Structure formats: C-alpha cells, structure tokens
Amino acid sequence: MRAAEQFGTPFHLYDEKGIRETARRVQAAFSWAPDYMEYFAVKALPNPQILTIMREEGCGLDCSSETELLLAQRTGFFGEKIMFSANSMPAGEFALARSLQAIINLDDVSDIDILEKNGGIPETVCVRYNTGGNFTMNGNQIMGNPGEAKYGWTTEQLKPGLKRLKDMGVKRFGLHAFLASNMTDPGYYPALAKILMETAASMEKETGLNCAFINLSGGIGIPYRPEQKPVDVLAVGEEVRKVYTDVFGAPEKGKPGIKTELGRYMTGPHGFVVTRAVHEKNTYKHYIGVDACAVQLIRPAMYGAYHEISVVGRENAPKDHLYDITGCLCENNDKFAIDRLMPEIHVGDLLIIHDAGAHAFAMGYQYNGRLRTAEVLYQQDGTFRLIRRAETPEDYFATMVWD
Ligand SMILES: Cc1ncc(COP(=O)(O)O)c(C=O)c1O
Structure with a gap:
C-alpha cells in the first residue's frame, strides 16, 4: 500500500470523498427542515x-471545551455555526463561547447563573x-x-x-437530548424527535x-460488525x-428548526488505522503483535468494542486462523x-483496522x-496528504520541567 511506504506505520487514514458524501447525504x-444544520461533533x-x-x-461544529x-x-467557524455543549466545565469557557457568539x-x-456572569x-x-x-424503543426494548x-x-x-430564562431576556429556546449512543436502529432519531418535539410544544405553551x-x-x-447494516439516514x-408534522404541522420557515450533532456517523466509517504485524507469538494463545496500540484506538480496550480488521492482499483468503491481535502497550x-x-x-503484513474515523x-x-501517530487524508484527487504529523519524543518531553 502506497501510503504505508510514504508515511510509515502506524497511522490514521481518512477518506475525504466518503466524508463529503456522508455529509451531503445527512444534509x-x-x-425539508427549517434552519437545518449538522454541527459535526469536534470530539x-x-x-x-x-x-x-x-x-x-x-x-457547523459542536464544541465541548475551550480548546x-x-x-x-x-478553522473559520463563528456565531451560529458553533454549538457549545459542555458539561461541568470551567466558567470561563462560557465567556469564550459567548465572545464567539x-x-x-x-x-x-445552575449553568444559568454561571452564564449570566460569564458572557451574559x-x-x-x-x-x-x-x-x-x-x-x-420498539415496545419495551431498553436502548x-x-x-x-x-x-x-x-x-x-x-x-x-x-x-427563569424568559425573565432574564431569553426569547427562544432550543431543546437538546442525547439518550443513547451508536444506535444502528433507524428508529432512534424519530423516537427521540417525538420526545423532544412534544416536550418543546408543551414548554412553548x-x-x-x-x-x-x-x-x-x-x-x-455505524455498522462496526460486517453483518450489521448501515443506517439509511434518508x-x-x-x-x-x-413526527415533526404531527407535532408542529407542515415544516416551514419560522417554525422550530432541526439541528444534529453527529460525529460517529459522519466520519467513523471513513477512517482506518493502518498498522503492521511486527510479532508472532505462540503461547497459550496465538498472538499477532502489531505496531499500533490502544493509543491509536482505545475503543476495543475500553468498551470491548468490535472493529473489523483486514489483512492487505488477503481480503478474500479463508479466515481459518484464530488470533488475538495485540498492541504494544504493557x-x-x-x-x-x-x-x-x-x-x-x-x-x-499490513493490517487495516476499520471504522476508526471517529x-x-x-x-x-x-x-x-x-506517542500519537500521524493522520493522513486520502484526497479526492487520489493523493495522500499528511494532515497531522506523528508526535516525537521531543513533543512528549516539551511540557515536562527538566531543571
Ligand atoms: C453533546 C454531544 N453531541 C454529539 C456527540 C456525538 O456523538 P456521536 O459521535 O455518537 O454521533 C457527542 C458524543 O459524545 C456529545 O457528547
């Protein structure tokens, strides 16, 4: 694979075309919605x-911290193109968000008082x-x-x-909720929309x-497992x-808008960890050690999450070897x-770990x-562009006090 020779493993690889196509499909x-905007979750x-x-x-962008x-x-975002959804954060972050409008x-x-004192x-x-x-959802299934x-x-x-917000001068409110994560059931957004829209309509009254x-x-x-189907966002x-029409009537200008803050759906399937097998070990189990580790992708270690892994050049070979694919952390x-x-x-061998774009x-x-490794963008013109260099030991040492 060209990029592996150019950049050395491991690195994260993102597919620009896929990201743009998904963004367009979501839009x-x-x-149909008044004032629709997808605020990509920066995190x-x-x-x-x-x-x-x-x-x-x-x-737009959904931001959750000062940084x-x-x-x-x-990156050129300002005003209503930024949503600030933070939690238990330093008060000054409100002031920065307000200064960016x-x-x-x-x-x-309790954030009402903090906001009043930090930006108004x-x-x-x-x-x-x-x-x-x-x-x-779906009857009584707990999601x-x-x-x-x-x-x-x-x-x-x-x-x-x-x-209280009204008494303080607020004219209009938005209503937000995030009730479940990584929902591949297409009924999630409609079920959430029903809750939020009915609640908003009653709060208006x-x-x-x-x-x-x-x-x-x-x-x-997103379908992390090969047997799962992608969500049809259309x-x-x-x-x-x-649901909107049932609650608010036909969507039209002046009626409540719709916002989303998708992260995983937007970029998840369009990113990969490219890594190389560097060790093979046969003890109580058969291990393949790669040059990436949880530093590049912690989801399997943290949540037991499944990520599909393919072996370059052997995509169609029979899957007849039982392995643990391990990183290099202690x-x-x-x-x-x-x-x-x-x-x-x-x-x-080169291994590709899939769905590592979010x-x-x-x-x-x-x-x-x-250390954190490089990020590379596979651009629409077929070239690879380094969009973040790999950290060096000097980066790691830079924040330490040496004398
Ligand atoms: C406030 C908020 N919005 C959006 C997201 C993005 O979620 P996802 O990547 O699952 O779509 C998150 C994720 O944690 C979040 O906390």
Whole structure:
C-alpha cells in the first residue's frame, strides 16, 4: 500500500470523498427542515483539515471545551455555526463561547447563573434535556439509561428553568437530548424527535417562549460488525419529518428548526488505522503483535468494542486462523481483537483496522510513552496528504520541567 511506504506505520487514514458524501447525504435527509444544520461533533475527529471539509459542506461544529472552541475559531467557524455543549466545565469557557457568539447548550439549571456572569444570557438558549429512567424503543426494548447519565435537566426542572430564562431576556429556546449512543436502529432519531418535539410544544405553551430548534444531537451508529447494516439516514430524516408534522404541522420557515450533532456517523466509517504485524507469538494463545496500540484506538480496550480488521492482499483468503491481535502497550487489555478468525498473518503484513474515523485518534493518550501517530487524508484527487504529523519524543518531553 502506497501510503504505508510514504508515511510509515502506524497511522490514521481518512477518506475525504466518503466524508463529503456522508455529509451531503445527512444534509439531504433533513433538507425539508427549517434552519437545518449538522454541527459535526469536534470530539469525534478534531483535525482542522477535517473541520474545513465540514465547513465546505455547510456544516457547523459542536464544541465541548475551550480548546475545541479555539480550534473551531481557527478553522473559520463563528456565531451560529458553533454549538457549545459542555458539561461541568470551567466558567470561563462560557465567556469564550459567548465572545464567539456560539449557541450555548446549558447542561444544568445552575449553568444559568454561571452564564449570566460569564458572557451574559443571549436571546436564544439551548437546554439539554434528560428524560431520566430508561430510554425504550420498539415496545419495551431498553436502548439507553439516561437516568444514570450525568447530563441534562430533569423533566421537573424544564418549566421553572425556562421561565427563569424568559425573565432574564431569553426569547427562544432550543431543546437538546442525547439518550443513547451508536444506535444502528433507524428508529432512534424519530423516537427521540417525538420526545423532544412534544416536550418543546408543551414548554412553548407553559412558558410563552418560542421553540427555536430541536437538537437531536449525535448517536446515530455505524455498522462496526460486517453483518450489521448501515443506517439509511434518508429514511431516518423522512421519519423525523413525519413526527415533526404531527407535532408542529407542515415544516416551514419560522417554525422550530432541526439541528444534529453527529460525529460517529459522519466520519467513523471513513477512517482506518493502518498498522503492521511486527510479532508472532505462540503461547497459550496465538498472538499477532502489531505496531499500533490502544493509543491509536482505545475503543476495543475500553468498551470491548468490535472493529473489523483486514489483512492487505488477503481480503478474500479463508479466515481459518484464530488470533488475538495485540498492541504494544504493557496492558493486557491492549488487544484489537480476541479469538478472531482471520486469514493467515505473517510478520510484515499490513493490517487495516476499520471504522476508526471517529472517537479513535481523538481518544488517544501517551501511556508507556507511546506517542500519537500521524493522520493522513486520502484526497479526492487520489493523493495522500499528511494532515497531522506523528508526535516525537521531543513533543512528549516539551511540557515536562527538566531543571
Ligand atoms: C453533546 C454531544 N453531541 C454529539 C456527540 C456525538 O456523538 P456521536 O459521535 O455518537 O454521533 C457527542 C458524543 O459524545 C456529545 O457528547
């Protein structure tokens, strides 16, 4: 593979064409909605070149920290193109978000006072809602457990909190919720939309405030396993439109808008970890050691998450060898696959770990002095572009005090 020779393994590789096509499909799915905007969740893939692609595709950004706000600013985002959805953050981050004229999503009623003192209360404020209990769909199937989640306002807090905001000069509110993650059931967004839209309509009546928008946040999943089907986002958009029409009537200008903050769905399938088999070990199990580790992709170690792995040149070979594919950390959970049937692997083979375009590089860390590796963009013209160099030991030492 050309890029592996050019950049050396391991590295993250992203497919520009795939990212742009997905962004366009998501926009098409909600093209019926007034004031629709996808705020790409920066935390999923915080690289300025990726954020620039999102800007070019007409997306905004969902930021969750001071650094992400600064990254958004440096990539040319401003005002209503930024959503700030933070949680338990330093108060000064509100002031920065306000100075950028970002839309503020309040995680707690106590944030009202903090915002007032740090930048002031704007005319439009978004509120993060937590329904509590379990989130069920398809009859009674439990899909998430918001009652255990640290985010958002309770049902009881909504009315008095919104009234208070009204007294402080707020004219319109947005309503946001993130009730479940990586949902490959296409019914997730419509079910969430129903909750948010009905709640917003009742809050409009009870508080006299207008609803500016419904923010469906992130949460649409991707098929990490080969047997899973991708979510048809066009069908999802159509189902959300039906819910909207039931609650607010035909969508038209001046009625509540729709916002999304997708991360995983936007870039997840369009990213890969390219790594090389560097060791083979036969003990109680048959191990293939690669030159990447959980520093590049922590999801398998952290959540036991499945990521498909292919062996370059042996994509169609029979999967008749049982391996653990391990990283190079002194951590026994540093495994990309456990008891996985794979084609035969030899030291020197290139392995591609799939679906590493979101919450992958971004969750990297430096345990064992293993450093973050490069990010490479496979551009639409067929060339590879380095969009982040690999860290060096000097980068690792740079923040240390030496004398
Ligand atoms: C507030 C908020 N919005 C959006 C996202 C993106 O979620 P996903 O990548 O699952 O779509 C997250 C993820 O943690 C989040 O916390």
